[in-house]
Amino acid sequence: MKILEKAPAKINLSLDVIGRRSDGYHEVHMVMAAIDLADRIECSELPGNRIVLHSSVPYVPEDDRNFAYQAARLIKDKFGISKGLQLTIQKRIPVAAGLAGGSSDAAATIRAVNRLWHLGMSYETMLDLARQIGSDVAFCIKGGTALATGRGEKISPLPSLPPCWVILVKPAVSVATGQIYKEWDNRPAVHPDVDAMVRAIHVQDFDAICALLGNTLEPVTMEKVEEIAKIKAHMRQIGAEGILMSGSGPTVFALTRHESRMQRLLNGMKGYCPEVYAVRLCKPFALLSEYE
Structure with missing residues (x-):
């Protein structure tokens, strides 16, 4: 069985940095909105206890430097899953562009693997995994429009913008x-x-x-x-x-x-x-x- 998930980009409507935190991250206060420019994530089972990732663009890493790979590994470790997993990323979001493409790929992987293996993860469980990967991943789990604080991992949903x-x-x-x-x-x-x-x-x-x-x-x-x-x-x-x-x-x-x-x-x-x-x-x- 193959599971497909959409991974939308985001834009920042307002982005403020309060300062550097003691843990090395920056304290931020920002409003983000998901947009309909999206990568596509396809996931399916593989024989053996391994993760195989393929990207449609050659300069995206296909190992544990990739946020989607990290997301898959975290889920396998958390739930003690010994099945293999194949991830294919069809990239449409520009890379290193300020649009959270890698973070959204990771969030889509969490949603997709949850469906593939019927894990029944709650939103809070997904957020906990997201926070271990990168600051924007937590927002990308649910998308929409939201206020993000802390280092970006504390998410407060907001209404959608007027149509535009x-x-x-x-x-x-x-x-x-x-x-x-x-x-x-x-x-x-x-x-x-x-x-x-x-x-x-x-x-x-x-x-x-x-x-x-x-x-x-x-x-x-x-x-x-x-x-x-x-x-x-x-x-x-x-x-x-x-x-x-x-x-x-x-x-x-x-x-x-x-x-x-x-x-x-x-x-x-x-x-x-x-x-x-x-x-x-x-x-x-x-x-x-x-x-x-």
């Missing part, structure tokens, strides 16, 4: 998240108003949501990737209602409620970068434990 289009533009460069946070530590920071963003989402004020988009990491990455400022300026000229870099970058996204403006943004940005997407926001996953 998300246009993503990924420059032909990648950045290392760890390096961006390290440089953030050594410079004055601009702090977005995350609490105001949460309030705007609750009252469904799209104009306020666009005005409050903010990312404390954006100035750091912009110094390294000049294309980000050019992309933002061009999106602004075309008429996007809200524009921001996602995560540690370098992907920039724009929000618009208008299909005609979405088409103009999509067409206008394709001349700037090879990777341009127009997608919708995703609703939260209905987990098996919630309706079994």
Whole structure:
């Protein structure tokens, strides 16, 4: 039997860093939203006690450096499973782009293996596994829109945004998240108003949501990737209602409620970068434990 799971990317609507914690991680306060640009995870049993992972792109690791592989190994260890497992990842989310592609692959693996082996994991059990892998994996377990605190592992669900289009533009460069946070530590920071963003989402004020988009990491990455400022300026000229870099970058996204403006943004940005997407926001996953 083969199990298929969708692994949506995420964007950060508001990302603030409070400071470095004693455990080496950073304390964050951020609002994230899942979008309908997704990898696909396929999992099935294999003979023998092993994990075999294949990716559709050659530069994604296929061993224990891969978050999806780590997720599978954690589940096998937790439940004492000696069966073999094959994972196949069809990548659509750009790699090292600030979109949590690897984290979402891990979360999708947890959901898929739960179904494959009928483990009956609760949401809290899935979260516990997710927290052992990476900071964004916990959000990606259920997706939707949420406030994330701590090092990103404490998740508080929020209502979905008003209907809108998300246009993503990924420059032909990648950045290392760890390096961006390290440089953030050594410079004055601009702090977005995350609490105001949460309030705007609750009252469904799209104009306020666009005005409050903010990312404390954006100035750091912009110094390294000049294309980000050019992309933002061009999106602004075309008429996007809200524009921001996602995560540690370098992907920039724009929000618009208008299909005609979405088409103009999509067409206008394709001349700037090879990777341009127009997608919708995703609703939260209905987990098996919630309706079994």
